[in-house]
Amino acid sequence: xxxxxxxxxxxxPSVGDSVTITCQASQNIGEYLHWYQQKGGQAPKLLIYSAxxxxxxxxxxxxxxxxxxxxxxxxxxxxxxDFGIYYCQESYIIPWTLGQGTKVEV
Amino acid sequence: xxxxxxxGPTLVKPTQTLTLTCSFSGFSLNTSGLAxxxxxxxxxxxxxxxxxxxxxxxxxxxPSLESRLTITKDTSRNQVVLTLTxxxxxxxxxxxxxxxxxxxxxxxxxxxPGTTVTVSS
Numbered sequence: 001x002x003x004x005x006x007x008x009x010x011x012x013p014s015v016g017d018s019v020t021i022t023c024q025a026s027q028n029i030g031e032y033l034h035w036y037q038q039k040g041g042q043a044p045k046l047l048i049y050s051a052x053x054x055x056x057x058x059x060x061x062x063x064x065x066x067x068x069x070x071x072x073x074x075x076x077x078x079x080x081x082d083f084g085i086y087y088c089q090e091s092y093i094i095p096w097t098l099g100q101g102t103k104v105e106v
Numbered sequence: 107x108x109x110x111x112x113x114g115p116t117l118v119k120p121t122q123t124l125t126l127t128c129s130f131s132g133f134s135l136n137t138s139g140l141a142x143x144x145x146x147x148x149x150x151x152x153x154x155x156x157x158x159x160x161x162x163x164x165x166x167x168x169p170s171l172e173s174r175l176t177i178t179k180d181t182s183r184n185q186v187v188l189t190l191t192x193x194x195x196x197x198x199x200x201x202x203x204x205x206x207x208x209x210x211x212x213x214x215x216x217x218x219p220g221t222t223v224t225v226s227s
Contacts, residue, residue, distance in 0.1 A: 001169070034213040036153075043202055043220050044153065049213035087153055091212040094166040096143070096155040 002026050002090055006099035013106065017078045021102045023071045023088035032092035035064055035073045038101075039084040047086075048073060080106050108132035110142075110203050110218035118193045118225050128186040128203030128218060135161055135181050139208030142186040144177070146199040147220075154199075158206075159186055198225045 003026035013019045023033065031051040036044035046055045048064035051071055061076045075082055083106040088099040114126035126144070133140060144156040157177045158166045167175050174191045186203060200222045204214035 032211050034211075036214075038153075043217040044214075045217070046213055046215045049215070050211045053210075055213075055215065089153075089155075089214070091206070094158070095168045096158070096212075098145075098153045098155060100152045 001095055002029060002093055002097050004088055004090055004097050004099040006086075006088055006102050008102060009100075010103040010105065013078050013104065015078055015080055015106060018074060018076045019078060019104065020075075021073045021086055021088075021104075023066075023073070023099050025069045025071075025090055028068050029090045029092035031067050032090055033064075033066065033071045034089045034091065035062075036087045036089065037082075037084050038087065044087065075104075078104075078106060082106060108205050108216045110205060110216060112201060112203050112218045112221040114201070114221050114223065116222060116224060118197075118223060119227050120194055120225055122193050124188075124190040124193050124197070124223060126188045126190075126201055126203075126221065126223075128188070130184050130186070130203075130205065130218075133205065134184070135159070135179050135186070137161055141206045141212060142179070143204045143206055143214055144186075144188045145202045145204060145214070145217075146197075147202070148196070148199045156190075156201075157188060193225045195225050197223070199223060 035048040038044040085101045110130040143158045200220040202220045205216040206212040
């Protein structure tokens with residue numbers, strides 16, 4: 001199985017800050033990497049697919065980069081509604097694996 | 107517009123079998139390249155991928171749960187059914203189904219709201 005390691009575990013930025021979350025895969029997954037946001041009690045929401053593609057309707061302050069084993073999610077000009085837990089997920093190989101989550105407390 | 111919704115019991119006794127139904131609209135699981143996945147989340151914990159059924163009826167499972175899981179699709183009813191046998195307290199979780207497709211490298215782009223299952227006698 002592929003292991004997905006996210007960091008940091010949590011962060012407490014201020015509104016207006018830029019934050020970067022990293023996700024490292026235990027083997028090369030190309031660009032089969034996706035990012036989700038989950039707010040309390042809600043289903044996850046897809047933000048970025050295939051490492052760098054912004055899902056329709058997602059604000060442009062979200063961006064993703066990376067390929068192979070190292071990926072980043074950056075949120076520029078952090079807004080109060082951006083609090084939540086962020087997960088990365090690989091779909092390169094079964095079983096699909098998700099990271100352990102990064103909690104963003106604004 | 108694609109929507110999914112999970113249905114099933116809220117309370118299951120230990121050793122029982124859980125049966126969850128994902129009812130969806132806005133797509134057909136006969137369409138090439140599509141899939142429906144199941145994911146769960148124990149209280150306060152991370153998401154865990156469980157199983158997947160593709161349009162061609164190919165089925166894949168989490169290795170740690172494979173012996174206890176089945177997944178079936180009913181394209182006439184637009185449903186995917188997940189069963190998990192021999193339920194234990196560790197299976198208490200919110201269970202989600204999600205749509206995924208080949209064109210987006212199987213990112214799970216639409217999720218159901220989830221259904222919470224508690225295992226308790």
